[in-house]
Amino acid sequence: MIEIRDGKKVLITPVSAEDLKDIHIGDIIYLDGSLTTCRDVAHRRVVEEGREIPVDVRNNAILHAGPIIRPLENDKFEMVSVGPTTSMRMEKFEYEFVQTTGVRVIVGKGGMKENTANACKDFGCIHCVIPAGNAVVAAVCVEEIERAEWRDLGMPETLWNCRVKEFGPLIVSIDAEGRNYFEEKKVEYNKRKDEQVDLISKQVGFIK
């Protein structure tokens, strides 16, 4: 579901393919609902070992991150600090991961490539980045950690199933049409870089 709240576009889980139709690369959105941290080994377990993911992420969101958690009483936990980790490490697994789990929103750091872009297009999913280095902003958007699965993986790799409120800002880097913000940007950056190298080189001929 999508709601406009104080001018903010908020995506609320469960998210349908229809909800993603009007979301495009470069858009700024926020997330309410179910967000589960999920990174390297969890992807490997689902894709390579064919294990069933113990948290249902279908129509929900995952976050590439390894948080700092404080254990509370009665098997409850507090999110102290959470920031995204480089999404590219999960690129290799992401097509099959999206296909198998039915996840709709992937949040991480930096761009991803064709595997993920194809998954987004084929199964109706988006990849977003949350500005990195903002561990406290992200942590205070977590209202509660509802479940913790695959705890044998240790704190960074455990699936921490969080209920979040206006988690963001999330900048859409791959949309459900498969357009890829970072890949398009890189073409621009490299073009301008080549121009600048030429320009500067004309002024630094110090070896005569």
Next chain:
Amino acid sequence: MTKEVQVQKMTETMAKFVGYTGKVLPDDVIAKLEELRAKEDSPMATVIYDTMFRNQKLARELDRPSCQDTGVLQFWVKCGTGFPLINELEGLLKEAVVKATFETPLRHNSVETFDEYNTGKNVGKGTPTVWWDIVPNWDGCEIYTYMAGGGCTLPGNATVLMPGEGYEGVTKFVLDRMTSYGLNACPPLLVGVGVANAVETAALLSKKALMRPIGSHNDNERAAKMEKLLEDGINAIGLGPQGMGGNYSVMGVHIENTARHPSAIGVAVNVGCWSHRRGHIVFDKDLNWTVTTHSGFEM
């Protein structure tokens, strides 16, 4: 004060200061980020800068590290030969990191190589890094602290160019790195460049350059001119905050240099991310300290 009490006092001061630098950015970094924020006009860049400033405010209020990656600790020590704790210094800095790790808390970022396990204390063989500069006939000690995060360590690169490639080659070497790795290292970046006689001297200088205050210039006129050219050039690439596009890419470019062999130019590049957690503290022989980077720090 007995030697033991002195060591304890300096360890406590360093542990507290290191922890503080993980929560509050240096004054010059904040001022520069404010300046760059004011010069961005796109909604995306504005939202990203707003998030960054809100994060720093929350980190201070909730007393938590502002970025979850509190890095590997590195210390640049300029120690007078007459400083009373010169013999104890390296050991006490390690102890200070362990203390800061549990008190702050900092993330455990020391993985022993080859044995490949995390020590769980944030220190290991050779970590924290301590570089020494010995100052003759002085009884004080100056320490730069730095949290080297994973993301901003990744773009580091060094090579030796042939003189024929010249400073044009240096330019290309630095700019290529900005679009391949720099954009994922949480811009706006502080870029350090070493130009020296070999690969190791250039590499060391490229990191040392990141300790300089933002807005400072190389003493050599041509080197300072090149700093400006590179700064404008990287800004023109338009990486913007988080590499997502904007009017500016960097907080500055600092070049440090030495003389070179006639047949070689050593060049290296290192970057600091927007969360540039460097600190500077000076001790006198009685362990009175002055912090130049963080006006809000107190014991």
